[in-house]
Amino acid sequence: MVKQGIKIFCRIKPTKAKTGLFEIDEDDSGFPKLSVVVPKDLASGFINNKKEEYSFRFDGLFDQYTKQDEIFDNVAKDVIDNCLLGYNGTIFAYGQTGSGKTFTITGGPERFIDRGIIPRMLTYLFEEYAKNPGHVYTTHISYLEIYNESGYDLLDPKHEAAKLEDLPKVSLMEDSDGNIHLKNLSIHQASNEEEALNLLFLGDTNRMIAETPMNQASTRSHCIFTIHVSVREAGSATIRRAKLHLVDLAGSERVGKTGVGGTLLTEAKYINLSLHYLEQVIVALSEKSRTHIPYRNSMMTSVLRDSLGGNCMTTMIATCSVEKKNIDESISTCRFAQRVALIKNDAFLNEEIDPKLMIARLKAEIQELKNQLALATGEQSMDELTDEDRERLTELVDSYIQDSDPEATLNVGADMRKINECFRMLKRLAQGKGFASGGSRQKQREEERMEEQRMPNEDPMSSIDSVSTVNQAEMNKMKELLKQRDNEINILVNMLKKEKKRAQDALSQLHNRAGSHQPDLSASSSDQDIPNGYNSNITSSRASDKSQEPHRSHGRRSRQGRTQSDEDYRSRDRDRQSVDQSDAMLRSGDGARHKVESSSSSYRLKDSKRKILGDMSVGRQEAFEIFRRDYPNNAGIEDNKQQLKQRYSEAKAKGQFVNECRQNINKLKSQIEHRRLQLAMSGEQDPGQPDEVEQALRQQMEQEKANYKEIFNHLRSLKTEIEHLQHFLEKSRLQLQKDFELWWAEQAANVQAQQSLPQPQPPTAPPSNPSKAWRTPPISPLKDQVSDHHTTTATPHHQGHLPQSTVYTADPASARRPYSGTSRNALLGALSAQVDRGGGRPPVVPPLGKPSSAGGVEGPESKSSSRRSRSLVDSSGQSAVQLTGDKRADADIMAFIKARQNLLQARGQAPR
Ligand SMILES: Nc1ncnc2c1ncn2[C@@H]1O[C@H](COP(=O)(O)OP(=O)(O)OP(=O)(O)O)[C@@H](O)[C@H]1O
Secondary structure, three states: OEEEEOEEEEEEEOOOOOOOOEEEEOOOOOOOEEEEEOOHHHHOOOOOOOOOEEEEEOOEEEOOOOOHHHHHHHHHHHHHHHHHHOOOEEEEEEEOOOOOHHHHHOEOOOOHHHEOHHHHHHHHHHHHHHHOOOEEEEEEEEEEEEEOOEEEEOOOOOOOOOOHHHOOEEEEEEOOOOOEEEEOOOOEEOOOHHHHHHHHHHHHHHHHHHOOOOOOHHHHOEEEEEEEEEEEEOOOOEEEEEEEEEEEOOOOOOEEEEOHHHOEEEEEOOOOHHHHHHHHHHHHHHOOOOOOOOHHHOHHHHHOOOOOOOOOEEEEEEEEEOOHHHHHHHHHHHHHHHHHOOOEEEEOOOEEEOHHHHHHHHHHHHHHHHHHHHHHHOOOOOOOOOHHHHHHHHHHHHHHHHOOOOOOOOOOOOOHHHHHHHHHHHHHHHOOOOOOOHHHHHHHHHHHHHHHHOOOOOOHHHHHHHHHHOOHHHHHHHHHHHHHHHHHHHHHHHHHHHHHHHOOOHHHHHHHHHHOOOOOOOOOOOHHHOOOOOOOOOOOOOOHHHHHOOOOOOOOOOOOOOOHHHHHHHHHHHHHHHHHHHHHHHHOOOOOOOOOEOOOOOOEOOOHHHHHHOOOOHHHHHHHHHHHHOOOOHHHHHHHHHHHHHHHHHHHHHHHHHHHHHHHHHHHHHHHHHHHHHHHHHOOOOOOOOOHHHHHHHHHHHHHHHHHHHHHHHHHHHHHHHHHHHHHHHHHHHHHHHHHHHHHHHHHHHHHHHHHOOOOOOOOOOOOOHHHHOOOOOOOHHHHHHHOOOOOOOOHHHHOOOOHHHOOOOOHHHHHHHHOHHHHHHHHHHHHHHHHHHOOOOOOOOOOOOOOOOOOOOOOOOHHHHHHHHHHEOOOOOEOOOOOOOHHHHHHHHHHHHHHHHHHHHOOOOOO
16 A cells, blocks of 8 residues: 655746746755745735735746746656556646636647547556557446536537536436446447547537536536556556546636725635535645545535545646736645545555456365365266377376376366276386377377488397487487477478479569569568567557457467468558548548547547538528638638648558568568578578678668558547547537527527617627637626727617626727628628518628629628628618518528627717
């Protein structure tokens, strides 16, 4: 058992603001110190505390320049290494909203280098597995989200969850021993890195889709990604199991800021009850006198029971923001961490006997006992011994006789039939008749060969005499020698036979192969010469369980009857498929065209645009296109697409190179084989002298292998990067779709509100950072418009009719940006076109910034446009367009009309 305090680390979030309030002191204590200087105006605001300087010690402190890989190396590696040894581990991130918890645990939303602890851990895990081929590993994954004391399974593969409540609900169960079980939480086996990452992607996507402005899930929910690892040494019955929780807690802010200037701190106010309960547990654990720890108060503390004061090696990462406005929260986070550091956990090795092996052992024992019983009662089995039984007995008797130890015993179990058979064999041997089984025949053959090896002039009688006088040890020695020679002869005979078939065209074949780009499928190459693990497929494979099993011996016929060349062929074929796949992806042209197919889930990525547009009406599609073009994240999406394209090209080139290396290795092997054969046949080879030609070939082969290894590793990391980029794109696609739908719904709602109220509403704009904008509490549109000169001011009366939950909290700059200039005209065009269609006109999509030939849309200065728009909506704001009677279609039409009017108003072209 290892008694260990919870380790605490602190990570400072990057900021452009120069605050000068924090200082990191790396003294010799091994525990760096974070000093926080509170400005006087803030210090007086702290409740019951007027201190101006605070200092906190941590096991490690990471400033704002620390990269994700450093965090992984310094915080996570230890935990995962211990997990592989059989110790449970937990890493949890704690800090206020927006301080970088998700960034640290899962990673940033766009760049590959920003991937967080979880994806890096999964990659590391499978790399470690590959390093230990003598061990059998299994990995299972679960992903739980806790929101408002309810648990949800994020690995629901249906991928249709529009709300958190659509996900399967997870509940807590406690067994009679007080152990907590999570009912309904699915657990998935991941046989390789790709499957594991796909599970993470699936969970993250479900998490994102389920997040709405109402529940602000990411801020107020806890997410627990759990990796279950089990490891067994090949042949051992002992199995080690460990659980690793990676926890992204809800935002920890606990105080409300009120008052003029927003600097006055009021009474502490919990916004998240479960974090309050977490604190209670931490406090109870840090007080030695406390016996009752209130784990049961919340679902999160129940799930993390072992991580807090139990059988686990736990690490906390406190995420802090150094900006002045966040200083109180950062101090609070650091204080919390100091308390956490006082908790002592008792981690022990989770070792048990593998039940399957135990059963096998018990079965053997039962059989033995049955045999003994039958022997004692005389009720022996009357079945004949099989040939296999006899062979085995012959081997046992033979090794018994050969054993020079006088104490050696012959143990064949309590089976009378076997005992009798052994007696029969021994009798035959004593009579000089030898074994009667296959084993004896082999012995006889050996003796005959010995006879043939004797000197031709030797008197047979005298040799018999001499044989009879040599002692047993010498005899054995000779037999061994004989066996060796036999083997050598056999090898040469086989080679000769092979050569007979191929000798005539061996050289021409070699030339042919050198000129061909196709892999040499006939080469009898052996994967023994390929470094371990390089035959593994770089593409996804369902049968990849094998990758976790100890490496099987190659170079001989496997149990399924496959030869090594078969394996080689298969392996090469897989490599080719991988390149082909990259090629196909590249050919598809559009980087957003996703080709990843997860083998563990039904998580499929498809053409993003088609997927979004699929069920939209034409007018909506047009509006969407414009929305997309002005979408604040569009630049990032395009950048990721370009990167993806680049990676595909790289992967394709590398894949070809790997194939070439493989072919070269096979060619060199054939050449070495051929050279040996030639020397053997010509008898020129001096056994004491290495052959220089062969050595040169070997050197070349080593070089090729090194190239192969290097490029293959590169290819593997490229593949991971490609998967991440694809995931980012898929996430962006979903976010874009979500934001568009919400914007659209808002327009429709505004129109409905407008129908009862003649005053117009200003347009709302997509958020500057859509994924985050939803998280902040809704702000009245009035607030935005005060600083937005391009929009009109809504009356408070109107706000009451706005769906508060869907109001964007975009900054004024971004609120203006999406609908300015040419895009504004284009959107206007799309809206007009839709309305026109409502009146029976053909759809018109005007070119950006140009007057529409069909008259649907004019440029900003066009008077006809504004004239026509007035005819669509009358001066009272009521629609002059005939509605269809269909609720949804009418809402669409009204949304267009409304949005159009808003835009015109913003430009001063429409009546208010
Ligand atoms: N170390 C960092 N480097 C670069 N960007 C960061 C870092 N930490 C956080 N960010 C960025 O800051 C924003 C907020 O971070 P993040 O979502 O991780 O916060 P959080 O603490 O998880 O918030 P919440 O409680 O709302 O979930 C994100 O856009 C993220 O990319």
